[in-house]
Amino acid sequence: MAKIMFVNRNAPHGTIYAWEGLEVVLIFGAYENELSAVYMDDAVFSLKKGQDTSALGIKGFLQTLPVLEDYGCEKIYVDKESMEKRGLKTDDFAIPVEVMDSAGIGKIMEEQDVILPF
Template sequence: MSETKKFLYVNRKAPYGTIYALEALEVVLIGAAFEQDVSLAFLDDGVYQITKGQDTKDLGMKNFSPTYKALGDYDVNKIYVEQESLDARGLTLDDLLPLTWEDEDDDWAEKDSIKVISATEMAKIMEQSDVVFSF
């Protein structure tokens, strides 16, 4: 497949309570093998998916948040977080996992994958995407 499309995975739901976040991450990981232009968006309660310090011990569910840190190794390094969603939940960038990637064109320098953007900018990214998955 030579055609490259812009894929956007929109994550809108809390990490636990429903399975959407976990199964969305499974799609992202499989999709990474297809060499498409991939971006992730986190908004609404979806911002909780990438918060630090998740502890699921008492839930009896697997804490899958460490997997997000592997996204950089899959060349998934455009991660957009909506500012308004963070604000509404009293969160800041410091509350999020430090998601990074290594830029092979810049002597493997470690760079931040997360970009906090406004809802207006998020709308533009959605508009510019070819395939939008909403989870």
């Protein structure tokens, strides 16, 4: 059993990393690990309500985000400074999140066994 944290920093859709950062949770959920995710820098946009990727012909995130919890990723943290810098507020997000300041994010990272960046 390991404490594994996915640290998402890339913007959605421009590259595949944000998508893979979700895929990985769905697989890791089948194993006995303690999972959590952080969204910071441009990745805060991955959580935004109202994303419509149909014109791009790619799968969006809005079906996956609400089930992260069912796959064992119960804690979703958002970096406060990244969110505010981009003009976002907590009610812009499609799922409930815990907003944390820089020191808080640093502290929870320190508690992990493994950090996987996406």
